[in-house]
Amino acid sequence: MYDAILAHVGQLIHLEPDEADYFTSLLRYKLLRKRQYLVQAGDVCKFDSFVVRGCLRTYFVDERGSEHVVQFAVENWWTGDLYSFLTQSPAAYNTDALEDSELLQIDQASLDELYRRVPKFERFFRILSQRAFVAAEQRVIATISQTAEERYRNFLERYPALDQRVPQHLIASYLGFTPEFLSRIRKQKTTRKP
Template identity: 90%
Template structure:
């Protein structure tokens, strides 16, 4: 059950057997069924969640009731409402499962104790946070500087196979355009490949 998270962590820090045992003792297994919420806007995000298996989306709902996807999370990704988790305040985002999903979770008190007892985990989570921040910056730059077609092609290249797992209307929401517009882009791409 812990192989994927330990391989993920092992990309950034080396752990002794006792540190592995301590880390895994803090993790909680969570099974989410398709369409089940991990966290809902207004609730407090109590766990930082690592995706062992499955696919989730994080989104917010605007004042008009429209959903806006801000993140997908698949195997070996962390997900949840980070601000809510860190501050233990109300979540701004919803996170739900697009597929049956298996997660490993850690609560904030356990994470703080992990930092204290195994300080190298502060390095691990700093690197993960930095990568997430850089990814968010790149997404902002792409949104304001790339054409819709370029954003779609970048999405396909950056997240291979995700377009086969996620409904097209959610990809359109993530990219910031309508499902009809995404359909036109996909048709254009298909005709160019012929």
């Protein structure tokens, strides 16, 4: 059950067997059925969650009731409301399962103890945080400076498998346009193929 997360961690830090055992002893398994919430806006996000299998989305609902997708999470990704998790304050986002999903979770107290007992995990999570920050910055720049067609093409290049796993209206929401507009872009893309 822990092979995927240990391989994921092993890409950034080397763990001795006793460190790996300690780390996995802190994790809890969570099964989410399709459409089930991991966290809802207003609740406190109690766990940082690693996706072993499945697909989830993180989104917020504006004052008009429209949903805005801010993140998808598939295998080997971490998900949840990070601000809520770190501060133990109410979540601004909802995260729910788009497919039946299996997660491994760690709570804040266990994570702090992990940092104390195996300090190299601070490096691991720092690198993840840096990568997430850079990705968020790139997304802001793309939203400001790229055409809708360019944003969609870049989405497909960066996340090729998601196009087949995630409903088109959610991809449109993630990219910041309507499903109808995404449908036009996709139609133009298919008609341009040689």
